[in-house]
Amino acid sequence: PGNQDVYGLGIRIGLYAQWLSTFLSNWLHQRKVTKMRDVNTCFQLAMLTALLSISNQEITHAIDPYIIIIQIIGSASTITNHATHKSQWNKTTWGGVIRFFVYFAVAGYATWFWWMGIDKMEPTPCGTKAFAFVKADLWEWFRTANKYISIVSTTIFTVLFGYTVWNFGPEFWQRTPMGKYKKLPAKEEPKSEIEQGLQELTSGKMPKWTPALCVIVLIVSVFAIECVIAWNQVRDVSDIFSTGQLIPLVVG
Numbered sequence: 001p002g003n004q005d006v007y008g009l010g011i012r013i014g015l016y017a018q019w020l021s022t023f024l025s026n027w028l029h030q031r032k033v034t035k036m037r038d039v040n041t042c043f044q045l046a047m048l049t050a051l052l053s054i055s056n057q058e059i060t061h062a063i064d065p066y067i068i069i070i071q072i073i074g075s076a077s078t079i080t081n082h083a084t085h086k087s088q089w090n091k092t093t094w095g096g097v098i099r100f101f102v103y104f105a106v107a108g109y110a111t112w113f114w115w116m117g118i119d120k121m122e123p124t125p126c127g128t129k130a131f132a133f134v135k136a137d138l139w140e141w142f143r144t145a146n147k148y149i150s151i152v153s154t155t156i157f158t159v160l161f162g163y164t165v166w167n168f169g170p171e172f173w174q175r176t177p178m179g180k181y182k183k184l185p186a187k188e189e190p191k192s193e194i195e196q197g198l199q200e201l202t203s204g205k206m207p208k209w210t211p212a213l214c215v216i217v218l219i220v221s222v223f224a225i226e227c228v229i230a231w232n233q234v235r236d237v238s239d240i241f242s243t244g245q246l247i248p249l250v251v252g
Helices: 009-028 030-055 063-077 086-091 094-115 141-174 177-181 193-201 210-231 243-251
Strands: 129-131 135-137
Touching (some): 009 030, 009 063, 030 094, 063 210, 094 141, 135 141
Antiparallel strands (some): 129 135
16 A cells, blocks of 8 residues: 555645646746745645655655655756846745755755665565656666765755855845844855856856756656556555545645
């Protein structure tokens, strides 16, 4: 039996609907984007909490955290930050900060999961199949590939965290209650070529193909979740009328 509380049908449909609505508001109806991002953030926090919770259970099937990681990747693909440059920093909300730390935490968790955590978890009875556009055994080459992908992801988020604190720290501090009493001097504009290059990368000028890439990641995430559930013959995750399924379904 699958984990109905993590990827039951009602939860999945509500999640997919929320992804679509967030994506549309992000690119087509930006007056609603803040509200939709906040809902998206709530879903992501719930998924991160579930991820940490099931990992502390006595018996955990490896497929459960694997599916949650895919769900969070799908959620991340629906949001792109239009306020990354310091000139737009006053438009960045606490939700953006929370989402960054959610992704950072998931990257760290994925590193632990692929390198050590998966060895403490149970496979599905018929062998655990992962999604690589074809069936792949979760414990074979697929695990090896994800070991190094997770290391790269964690490294990137660590660098981004350091750069964000270094570049945006003074501006963000001034927006806090404490910052009103003790203001820090704003960071000087970058002068070296390296600093200018880093600022250009975070200038908020996204390539034209970014929406298409987000759509592809979103579709692949949905397809991956449904394929993993089907390939592993996961049962008892098709109910949408229980309370635990109706609430996320209606919210989505």
